[in-house]
Amino acid sequence: MTKKANITRDRSGTERVIVAAAKRVLAEQGFSAFGVNSIARAAGCDKQLIYRYFGGLDGLIEVLGREMSDQFGDMLGPIDPATCVTYSDFIEHMLLQLLRALRQSELLLRIAAWEIADASPITRKLAQVRGAALAAWVKDQRGPIAPPTDRDVGAINAALIAAVQHLALSAHAIGEFGGVRLADEADWSRVETAVSTLVRATYSHPDASVQRG
Amino acid sequence: MTKKANITRDRSGTERVIVAAAKRVLAEQGFSAFGVNSIARAAGCDKQLIYRYFGGLDGLIEVLGREMSDQFGDMLGPIDPATCVTYSDFIEHMLLQLLRALRQSELLLRIAAWEIADASPITRKLAQVRGAALAAWVKDQRGPIAPPTDRDVGAINAALIAAVQHLALSAHAIGEFGGVRLADEADWSRVETAVSTLVRATYSHPDASVQRG
DNA sequence: AACTTTTGTCACCGAGCGGTGAAAAATATT
DNA sequence: AATATTTTTCACCGCTCGGTGACAAAAGTT
Incomplete structure (x- = not known):
């Protein structure tokens, strides 16, 4: 019994x-x-x-990685094409949805933490799978919107995604980051506004291109 | 022998x-x-x-945390006050120095990874100590430069620091992030330019304030 | 010299880990 | 019904871990 x-x-x-x-x-x-x-x-x-x-464990992790890869698009959900006409809108919505998906999926957070804390062939593969799934989702949702070509959007978006991911991780682990509390909805509202500010300032302003020294 | x-x-x-x-x-x-x-x-x-x-281990970690806290300012080094007259300049330099300090200090990276991967009283304390040390350094280096008051600089800077920290962690663990390779100096040059772009777009443009949906 | 205190070493405990060989129990095949 | 195959469990190995009590050796004290 x-x-x-x-x-x-x-x-x-x-x-x-x-x-x-x-x-x-x-x-x-x-x-x-x-x-x-x-x-x-x-x-x-x-x-x-x-x-x-x-x-053994490796095979189990591989299966787990495949399943997560399949579910990844569902977790993130679709982006409303009506509310994002510019690339800035698209990246903003993408980041905010990613943040919400991470916040409510303890499994995703644990995997992300694992990738960072332990450098093994297993975590390398997990990271690649997750990265590929995210890239596929982005490409799938982007539609006809073309990214700007006068900036390194790959590096910029990587930094923005890194910010979102790290804040979600830090919130889950210790409930704050850099003196900013990350607990209730008001805290996250601040973060979302900050992310929006960064994205809009970088992508919306026509003269916000890279400046020299 | x-x-x-x-x-x-x-x-x-x-x-x-x-x-x-x-x-x-x-x-x-x-x-x-x-x-x-x-x-x-x-x-x-x-x-x-x-x-x-x-x-026991806890006491040892406490000593270790105190020592790290003392060394933190030295690791980051001073900021040249001549080259940064605006708040944007200051934050940009701060982030780039933080990135370089993290990249060359395996110990700092391991502690940061620890804080994220394992939520225990020990890591909470470590995170607090490190956060306080960083805040003290920032305040010490800022000098007379005042931050803007029309935006949530706390949340924005937290996001930027999170981005830098996460990229450094991911580089150390798996050598890439979000499809962006993070290995040689050329890769890091891309990242530094991206960080500069984000900071300048957000803090340099006078009309880059928060826009409403 | 006889002693106490400090500094360091050793041997051991129970628990959990990854991993394996062999048996048992249910199902399929003939 | 008898046999073969698959599915599941059990018992055990060696190892490392955190933690503790007892002991040896150096250094200080009287």
Whole structure:
């Protein structure tokens, strides 16, 4: 009675249970607890199955990465094409949606933290998968809007995304960053305004091109 | 011969050795390896001394945090007051110096990663100490330059600092971010230009105030 | 010299980890 | 019904971890 009701035996079913348990463990306890013992305990089965069905932790992580990659677009959601006609609008909406998606997905936050804290082949792959998924979503949502060519939009957008991601991470871990509290909605409203300000100043002003020394 | 030459016994000396070893372990192996066994091994002494002299890991971390706080200003270095007359100039220089300091201090990067990846009382304290040190340095360097009052400079600067910090972290861990390679000097030149562009667009343009939806 | 205190080392504990070989239990095949 | 295959569990290994009590050796004190 203390264990699960092991009514039937089916491999693909327990595979799903294991993957779900892996997600739960990662989301709730972080990557330091992400191991065969802990996952098997959460899944209510023996850890041996992780080796048999996924070839160990690496295989399980790969499956997890693929699933996350598929869900990524859904988490971010669509961008209303009516409210963003300029590239500035588009980047602004993209950043704000990314921020909200990160804030409400503990799993995404844990993965992002993992990528930064532990430099291993596994996290490298995770980072690549997530980056590719984000890039695909951006390209998919951008539509006919063309980015400006007089600036390094790749580097600028990378910096903006980095800002959003880091603030979300810091909020989750310690609830503040740089003396700015990151707890309730009022705090996040400040952050969203700041992001909007940065984007609009950089992309909306026609004469805001790169200046020399 | 395999061990250290244990010539003399002095407590404050071994305390310094232990602190240095703790820094080395954290910088070279990350916070997951930051424990009594590993540090004592690196220091070439018994782990019992960590308990006796520092009251355990927590006390050692506190000492380490104090030392880092003192060194923080030196790592960042002074800002040339001649080259920055406006607030925009000041923030730009501040961010670029912070970026360079982070890039060359593996210890700072590891601490920053720790703060994000593991939410514990220890890391909370570390984050507070580091944030206070940065704020003190900023205030010390700012001089008579007053920030603008028509925008939320706290939130904007937090976002910019977060961007810089996250890019440095991601570069150290996986060598890229958001599809942008972060390896050689050319890559970092792109990032620095992007940061400059963001700062100047936001703070230099007189009419770049917050716009309403 | 006999002693106390400080400094440092050693041996051990229980717990959790990743990983593996073998048995058991359910299902499929004949 | 008997056999083979798949699915699942169990028991165990070696290792590292954080933590502690007991002991050895140097240095200070009387």
